[in-house]
Amino acid sequence: xxxxxxxxxxDAPRCGNxxxxxxxxxPSRPAFLGALQQRIKSRGDLxxxxxxGWLFGLLWVVGPKTCIAQTSEPDYQAKAHDLFVTVERTARxxxxxxxxxxxxxxxDVWPILETEMLTAEIADFRLNRMTIDERNLTPExxxxxxxxxxxxxMVAKVARGRCRRLLALHADEVxxxxxxxxxxxxxxxxxxxxxxxxxxxxxxxxDDVTAQLNGSEDVFAGQALRELDELRAIPLxxxxxxxxxxxxxxxxxxxxxxxxxxxxxxxxxxxxxxxRAAYALxxxxxxxxxxxxxxxxxxxASEVRVQAACIAFSLPSDAFVRLRVVLVAxxxxxxxxxxxxxxxxxxxxxxxxxxxxxxDLLAEEEKLESWRQSNLVQALQTLxxxxxxxxxxxxxxxxxxxxxxxxxxRWILEKARAHQ
Numbered sequence: 001x002x003x004x005x006x007x008x009x010x011d012a013p014r015c016g017n018x019x020x021x022x023x024x025x026x027p028s029r030p031a032f033l034g035a036l037q038q039r040i041k042s043r044g045d046l047x048x049x050x051x052x053g054w055l056f057g058l059l060w061v062v063g064p065k066t067c068i069a070q071t072s073e074p075d076y077q078a079k080a081h082d083l084f085v086t087v088e089r090t091a092r093x094x095x096x097x098x099x100x101x102x103x104x105x106x107x108d109v110w111p112i113l114e115t116e117m118l119t120a121e122i123a124d125f126r127l128n129r130m131t132i133d134e135r136n137l138t139p140e141x142x143x144x145x146x147x148x149x150x151x152x153x154m155v156a157k158v159a160r161g162r163c164r165r166l167l168a169l170h171a172d173e174v175x176x177x178x179x180x181x182x183x184x185x186x187x188x189x190x191x192x193x194x195x196x197x198x199x200x201x202x203x204x205x206x207d208d209v210t211a212q213l214n215g216s217e218d219v220f221a222g223q224a225l226r227e228l229d230e231l232r233a234i235p236l237x238x239x240x241x242x243x244x245x246x247x248x249x250x251x252x253x254x255x256x257x258x259x260x261x262x263x264x265x266x267x268x269x270x271x272x273x274x275x276r277a278a279y280a281l282x283x284x285x286x287x288x289x290x291x292x293x294x295x296x297x298x299x300x301a302s303e304v305r306v307q308a309a310c311i312a313f314s315l316p317s318d319a320f321v322r323l324r325v326v327l328v329a330x331x332x333x334x335x336x337x338x339x340x341x342x343x344x345x346x347x348x349x350x351x352x353x354x355x356x357x358x359x360d361l362l363a364e365e366e367k368l369e370s371w372r373q374s375n376l377v378q379a380l381q382t383l384x385x386x387x388x389x390x391x392x393x394x395x396x397x398x399x400x401x402x403x404x405x406x407x408x409x410r411w412i413l414e415k416a417r418a419h420q
Contacts, residue, residue: 076152076156077147077151077152077155079112079152080143080152080153080155080156080159081140081143081144081147081152081155083109083112083113083156083159083163084139084142084143084146084155084156084158084159084162085139085140085143086105086109087105087109087159087162087163087166088139088142088143088159088162089139090105090166091162091165091166092139098166098169098170099170099173102166102167102170102173102174102177103173103177105163105166105167106167106173106174106177106192106196107177107192109163110163110164110167111192113156113159113160113163114160114195132145132146143155146158164199167196167200168200171200171202174196174200174202175200175202175204175205177196178192178193178196178197178200178202178205179193179204179205179208180193181193181196182194182197182205182208182209182211182212183208187216187217190212190215190217191217191220193205193208194209194212194217194220194221194223194224195224197209197224197227197228198223198224198225198226198227198228199227201227201228201229202228203228203230205228206225206228206230206232206233209221209224209225209228210225210233210236212224213236213237213240218240218244219244222237222244222245222248223248225237225248225252226248226251226252229251229252230252231252231256233252234249234252234253234256234259234261234262235259235260235261237249237252238259238261238262238265238277238280239261242262242265242273242276242277242280243272243273243276246276246277246279246280247279249262249280250279250280250281250282250283253280253281253283253284254283254284255283255284255285256284256286257284257286257288258281258284258286258288258289262277262280262281263277263281263292265277266278266281266292266296271299271300271301271303271304274296274299274301274304275301275303275304275306275307278296278304278307278308278310278311279307279310281307281311282307282310282311282314283314284311284314285314285315285316286315287315287316287318287319289311289315289319290312290315290319290322290323292311293308293311293312293315293323293326294323294326296308296311297309297312297326297327297329297330302333302335302337302338303337305330305333305335305338306337306338306341306342308330309327309330309338309341309342309345310341310345312326312327313327313345313348313349327342327345327346328353330342331343331346331353331354331356331357332357336361336372339357339361340361340368340372340375340376342354342357343357343358343361343376343379344375344376344379346383347379347380347382347383348379348382350382350383351383352383352412352415354379354383355383355408355411355412355415356412358376358379358380358383358408359405359408359409359412361376362376362377362380362390362401362404362405362408363401363405365377365390365395365396365401366395370393371393373392373393373395374392374393375392377390377391377392377393378392380408384408384411386407386411387404388404388405388407388408388411389403389404389407390404
């Protein structure tokens with residue numbers, strides 16, 4: 001997989017263009033990974049990659065008999081109703097009886113709610129406005145009320161949330177079941193165990209999860225470790241392979257002192273390793289990284305320079321102020337990805353120092369990739385409060401671009417006068 005766009009560009013405000021699960025097609029494994037790669041490059045959507053990876057893995061092992069494409073709308077309604085009733089009945093049992101039902105909920109109900117019924121995420125905005133007195137309602141009546149207020153998707157959404165809470169209340173039992181899954185040779189059970197370990201933060205399964213790093217489920221074992229949020233996983237993953245786990249490491253390093261093994265990788269001869277190590281440290285916020293940023297900002301590889309800027313913008317204010325001159329210099333960098341990333345970072349802080357560089361980039365928007373143009377136009381709006389006629393993701397006509405740039409130029413002049 002080629003390098004994803006920088007987190008600087010990823011984090012910029014973007015116009016929404018939909019998304020979600022395609023209901024009439026579950027792609028093959030290579031096709032899905034290819035689609036993920038394209039999504040990363042075109043939308044910079046790295047925040048969702050881990051969750052998409054979980055979903056892909058579970059859909060892959062659930063198999064065609066349960067895929068979304070082969071379930072009709074009436075079947076969904078009946079299935080959502082049945083799953084809701086099963087979860088609700090179990091939740092109303094005394095604790096000891098609940099414990100006896102947990103293996104069935106874990107193996108037969110929870111995986112379905114987290115895979116083929118996941119399209120129900122669309123319903124959650126309506127749930128916030130609903131108040132239902134459930135005390136005197138049977139599970140069947142309650143399911144019917146949710147169906148009437150929405151559709152099967154709302155019923156499934158509520159069932160999923162209650163199923164998660166039910167399993168979380170029985171974390172010890174779930175941990176035992178997940179441990180059995182992780183020690184099996186069955187791929188479906190391995191996936192289920194990894195998902196459970198991460199979703200329910202089952203710290204007691206740390207060793208069982210790390211054992212999967214040497215198997216076929218290496219990537220998804222890494223995702224589980226990220227959910228476990230174990231500090232000791234950082235050096236383990238760094239040694240195991242930065243190229244495969246840099247996104248997971250970024251999450252684990254967030255707000256934590258820079259790990260010594262990641263710091264050492266910043267000096268690697270391979271630029272692909274250097275930029276991934278820097279990416280992993282981009283949200284650390286460790287002030288000890290300040291002098292390292294100055295060196296990385298001069299790195300021969302442009303992606304390393306991008307990550308240097310990302311690290312700097314996450315540092316405490318005093319360290320950032322000392323590095324500001326280094327970052328301003330990157331606005332004139334020869335590499336487009338560096339200039340655009342640093343512009344977006346400054347724009348997020350509403351710092352007009354990036355205005356001229358942003359103007360120059362938008363003056364040649366027809367040469368930009370669609371996702372980069374969109375991110376830069378969003379940066380314009382963030383910086384100035386206006387799009388000035390630019391449209392995210394749409395290249396302007398020559399006359400429209402000139403009119404928009406004229407308005408932006410006037411804004412720049414007004415800001416310059418205000419600071420005189």
